[in-house]
Structures are given as C-alpha cells and as structure tokens.
Amino acid sequence: MKHAETVTFGGGCLDRSAELRGQADVIAGHLNGAKAKVFPLWRGRVLVSDTPAVRSVSLPVTHDLFQHGQDSPVFLGFDGEYSCFAIDISSWVPDDFDADSFSKFHDTTVYTHPNVPDGAGFRELRSVMTQLSATDAEVLATAKALFSWHESHQFCAKCGTKSEMAESGWQRNCPSCKTPHFPRTDPVVIMLITHGNDVLIGRSPGWPEGMYSLLAGFVEPGETLEAAVRREVNEEAGITVGPVSYLASQPWAFPSSLMFGCAGEATSRDIKIDPSEIEDARWISREEMAKAMRGEHPEILPAREGAIAHFILFHWLSDTLK
Template sequence: MRHAETVTFGGSALDRAGEIRGNPEALAQLRADPAARAVVFWRGKPLIAPERPAALARLAMDHPVLHEAEGTAILLGREDGAPRFAVDISGWEPADLDQSQLGAFLDPSEQRHPLLGDDMAFAELRRVMTWLDPRDAELAASGKAILGWHETHRHCARCGSATDLAQGGWQRVCPDCGGAHFPRTDPVVIMLITHGNSVLMGRSPGWPEGMYSLLAGFVEPGETVEAAVRREVFEEAGVQVGAVSYLSSQPWPFPASLMLGCAGQALSRELTIDPVEIEDALWVTREEMMEVFAGSHPRLLPARRGAIAHFLLENWLADRLT
C-alpha cells in the first residue's frame, strides 16, 4: 500500500460484499447470522466507546436499541467474514438534547442512550475520526455517507414518486417510472499549490480564528481534475497554476464528497482574493508551516487533523507525498 493511502477513512481493505447485495435471500441470511453486528448512527453520529483508544461500537442485530431503527439495515460488508450493517436510530430524542451544538463546526456534545452503557456514546465523526483505527474509520464513514444519502433521496428525481430501497441499501428504485438511483458522491479537488518554498493557504468565513487550510472546490460537469484545480485556484486566489499531479484521495462523508488531493505549481505569487469564495489567502513558507504544526506560530492554526489537507501538508513537510 502506498503511503498516500493511509489517509483517514482509507486503507482498511473492507470486504464490501458487493456480490451479495442483489440477493434478498442471502441478505436475510446475513442479517440472521449470529456473528452479524450493527454499526449504529444517530443523526449522522456513529456510536463509539469514546474512552481512548476509542472504538466503533458494534451491536448484535437483536439488541433492544435497534427496535428504534428507521428503515432497513444497510449492508456495509464483511469484517473477518462476519456481516456488518449500518442502522439509523435518528428518531430517538435524548432527554437533555442541546440542539444548538448539533451540526456546528466543532460539536463536542455526546449523546448516551438509556439502553446502552455509559461507556458508549454518539459522537460527531469529525471530532473523533483520528481516534479510530482504519477499519473503524472506514465503517463509520461508509455508514454515515450511505445513511445520509437515503435521508435526502427518498423520492425519484425523474418523477417525484417515493422510491424503494434495493441492493442491500446501495440503490433506490422507483416503482412508478422504473428509475434506478445510486449513492451520490461529489468529486472535490483540494490543492497543495506551491511556489518555491511556500504553499498557498486560505480560509473560509466561520472557521475558528487563525485556522487556514488548502484551497478546494467541486469538480464541474465536463471538467478534468487538472482543469478543476487550475480553475478553482484562479477563481479563489487569482493565481495561475501550471503542472498538476495527483497525490491522494479521501472519502469525506460531510455529507458526500470524494476529496482528490493534487499538487500544483503556481506560476506567480500575486494574490487576488474573491471574497465570495474565501475570506483570506496567503503564502506560508515551509519553516512557518513547521511552526504551525508545532503549535508555536503566533497567528496561524493548522488544518483540521484527520482531513486530507492536514495529511498533505504534514507529508509535504516530511517530503513523503508518494
């Protein structure tokens, strides 16, 4: 495995059991397997044992908490031969729920279900993603992404009729027009743009004060990855980019992106910020970035740990991007 594949949410080689998805009888047998376990989510938050080293919880398929499940359990794959399913219990309402923290950039809240032990809690995946090992992280990201897709795609995009779940949860079919719909994944380029010894950094409105990251943007229809890199950097910062190369990728289930990490060589250093796109941009030298990662820079904070931006910058500093 290339070092570039060790990014968070990648690299666990989960057996996704794609050959089983279209076989209802085989799926029923997997759900009834005594070794089958459910990865449980509440409003996008996975159930974990948060005491470090944290672990993704796996509940037996007959656990009482699963009686509150919404919809059918979705097959995530097989782990050491044992089936793993994603189950959503978002209908449960915690007694002490603080709505103000849900969905925030940093959500420190944890929710504990009365039918579960105090050692298990629902936690925001962006907060705990670096606590999990690669297998737990892949299961959590896959479950969050597929459940999020079902939540927002319950009706046919062609005719508006309610759709039915199919293929073990990896497809929705319209009973009226016959339309088949598959999980959405949006390609996003995220760019390590360098000029000499410096890297281009930007920040979006609403981020914590001092936090900067790599520039990023969605790939448009009919556009190559390389063209998207050049367009996004020019639109956001006014910088022309020459050579572009692929580095690494990361599934990012917030809600449904595939981050395509690329390197690009800037042809100039002059910045022209588009305030509609970003709040600020600047060039940061390698020496300054080392201070940022050490936590000793007087003004800048590093990109979120666990995100591909942090991964690319860390490995740029260590000269190990391949």
Template sequence: METAERVTFGDSGLDRAAELRVDEAGLAALSARPGARLILLRGGEPLVEGPEEAPRLARVPLSEMAAQGLAFVFLGREDGEGTWAAALPEDSVPPEEGRRWADLRHVMAGLSRRDAELAATAKAVLAWHRSHGFCAACGQPSRMGQGGWRRDCPACGTQHFPRTDPVVIMLITRGNDVLVGRSPGWPEGMYSLLAGFMEPGETVEGAVRREVWEEAGVRVGRVGYLASQPWPFPASLMLGCRGEALTGDITVDPHELEAALWVPRERMMRVFAGEDPEIRAPRDGAIAGFLLREWLADRLD
C-alpha cells in the same frame, strides 16, 4: 505517494461483499447469524465506546435491533460475519452504558482504519437515503433496495444510486512556499489548502487550475495527483493534488475566501508545532493536514 492510503478514512481492506447486495436470501442468512453486527448513527453521529483519546466504533448485535423497524444498510463482512448500519431517531439515547454519540469530525483521527472506513461509509449512505426518499424522475416515494445501495421507484421503475461528489484540494507551491487560505466563519487562525467542487465536463487538472485562479487569482501550471480521501460531510471524495504556481500575486475572491497567503516551509513547520501565533494547523484527520505533513517531510514523490 507510497503513503497515500494512510489518510483518515483510507482503504482498510473491508470486504464489501457487493455480490450479496443482490442476493436477498444470502443477506437474510448472513443477518440471521449470531455474529451479525450493527453500527448505529443518530443525526449522522456514530455510536462509539472507549476512551476519548482512542475511541472505538460500537457494534451491537443485529438481533437486538431487528424488531425496531429500522432500515438496514449492508456494509460488508468482517471476519466472515455481516456488518450493517442504521440510523436512529434524533432523540435516541445510547443503547448501553459507556457508549456515546460522537461527532465524526472530532473522533475520526482516533479511530482505527477499519472503524473509520465503516463510519464514513455508513454516514454517507444513510445521509443519502435521508435526502432521497422520493424519485427524481416522477416525484413518487422510492424504497430501499440492494441491501441499501439503491433506491427503487415502484411508480416509474427508475433506479437511483448513492452519489459521491468529487472535490479537488490542492497543495500549491511556489519555490519554498505553499498557498493556504481561510473561508469566512472559520475559527480564528484556521487556514487550509484551497479546495473546490469539480464541474461537469472538467478534468481534475482543469478543476485545480480553475479553483485556484477563481479563489486566489494565482495561475497554476503542472498538476499531479497525490492521494484521495472519502469525506462523508455529507458525501464528497477529496482528490488531493499538487500544483506548481506560475504567478505569485494573490487576489482573493471575497465570496470564496476571507484571506489567502504564501507560507514558507519553515513557518509551516512552526504551525504544526503549535508555535505560530497567527496560523493554526488544519483539523486532525483532514487530508489538508496529511498533505502538508507529507510536503514538510519531503514524501510527496
């Protein structure tokens, strides 16, 4: 897909400067520059500014927060200056008037490509640090290393790295129809493409076929890759695929789905126009909506 990287959280060309993660002196020099900036999160919510319809990721001078004992994660360089991220306590208030904490799901579609990539990276890596404070090998406390991209165990020497969990999400078609489903507890009328975590020893194609069969009882033949999306809730990589259904009868697994149905292209167009009384379009910014729009516009090839 020529348009694949237009998906929310897609690559913005950020210079992640991975070579500096192992260069403590280089990182220290970069952090001491007046242009060093910090992105702040509280409970996974980034600090933003600007109007509700066009929010911007707030950046504060690193020097203003250096004395607070925060653990900084190096995100990369913007225009030659370093950008870091840090998590503040849950009761923290925005450091400046006019700025606010925002649910990333609510603002992700309105952020610029660069802000979205930075926010997703910061949220995922900081969440990993919060849940991996102890060594999985010996149980002793670990500490941050490599600019926040590694945790080291001083007791046994084991090194731990941030993880990303691959998830397949599938645009399954049968003629003019597309398969959608809804999970229990979702808002009324919300449907999306089927999705599921990949398992060890499984190919992407195998995961697509297995998940659709397990959740909806539909057999899938040919499978192809379309696009990907980092999904920091908390740390997934959505692998957008298309698949051709070999069967049409639906048998829903009630442990996975509340309902599933085939939706004709014409009806899906009304869904995205907000004219369908029973089905709502996927959340803005989610790869499901992106893939469905590309399908409706015949831009999948």
C-alpha cells in the same frame, strides 16, 4: 504517492461483497446470524466507546435501540468473519437533547442511550476519526455517507415519486417510473499549490479564528482534475497554476465527497481573493507551516488533523510526497 492509503478513511480492509446486495435471503441470514455487527447511526453521529481505546460499538439486531430504525438495515460488507450492517435511528430523541445547540460540526456533546455499553456514546465522526482503526473508520464513514444519501434522495429525480430502498441500501428504486437511483459521490480537488519555498493557504468564513487549510473546490461536469485545480485556485485566489500532479484521495463523508489531493506549481504570486469564495488567502513559507503544524505559529492554526489537507501538508514538510 507511496503513503497515499495511510490517509484517514483509507487503508481499511472492508470486503463489500457487492454481489450479495440483491440476495435478500442471504443478507437476512447474515443479519440474524451470530457474527453480525450492527452499527447504529443517530443524526449522522456514530456510536463509539473510549474504553479502553476509541473504537466503534456494534449491537445485536435485537437491541431495543433499533426500534427507532428509520428504514431497513444497510449491508456494509464483511470485516473478516463478521458481517457488518448499519441502521439509522435518528427518530430517537435523548432526554437532554437541545436542538438549538445541536451542530454536526462544532457540537462536542456525547449523546448516550441508557441501554448501550458503559463508556459508549454518539459522537461526531470527525472528532474521533484519527483515533479509530482503519477498518472502523471505513465502516463508519461508509455508513454515514450512505445514510446521508438516503436522507437527501427520498424522491425520484425523474418523476417525483417517493423512492424505495433496494439492494441492501445501495440503491433506491422508483415504484412509479421504475428509475433506479444510486449513491452519489461528489469529486472535490484539494490543492498543494507551491511557489518556491512557499505554500498557498486560505480560510473560509465561519472557521475557527486562525484556522487555515489548502484551497479546495468541486470538480465541474466535463472537467479534468487538472483543469479543476487551475480553475479553483484562480477563482478563489487569483493565482495561475502550471503543472498539476495527483497525490492521494480521501473519501469524505461530510456528506458525500471524494477528495482528490493534487499538487500544483503556481506561475504567479499576486493574490486577489474572491470574497464570495473564501475569507482570506496567503503564502507562507515551509518554516512557518512547520510552526503552524506544531501549534507554535502566532496567527495560523493548522488544517484539521485527519483531513487530507493536514495529511498532504505533513508529507510536504517531511519530503515524503513521492
């Protein structure tokens, strides 16, 4: 797919410089240098400003916000001449924080700190992802995915001992059994399943009313992407699928997936949903989907803008999948 890397979180130019991660002195020199950008993340939220346009906000490592740092800084790489780091400050609690209403997906509250630049606040990444530059999006998604992994992998999976951050945040080592642990990425297939002029869409329980998307599911051990597409569509909607082809991928740091966009041709039409998997599935025509994407369909809202489902559907409607 010729437009594959224009997907949200794709097409950035972050130089990850993995060869430097184990060189503590070199990394420390960059962190304390004049060209260091340090990005704070708070409870999975990113610091961005909307003045004059939406952009990431970095701070000097000496900023007092970083006294709330949960662990060592994570080295992300280089954005041109600037070295990029991130620090998790989740121990900070805003004065107006309401834990009962806090939601990583639906809460649109902007949380501010008195000592950050005017106009800057902590926002849910999905709420601003389409407005960021490609490099900003890549940097913040990388930081978010890494911190999600550190949060959920505090202990050695082999012996249970609390592990320690290593390799500038790209590894955790067990001090007891010496087992190294590395950030995980979960492969997920998301499918443009068509039959003639129609496309198969579905919705999960808890989504906003009317919101539909392409079917998706995790790839299982020992399974190819093609097999995962056929299995997931059959499990969720009872539809059989013939030829399958790859379209594009998208890193999706919510919390740690890599979405593989695929196209498949259905060989059956009768839908029989598994209610434990999805709430509804239906075939809709290209013309109906065009209305939904314009916000004009009476029953169907489009997939979230910035998600690979929206990206694939847009190119399907535009005849630019190839």
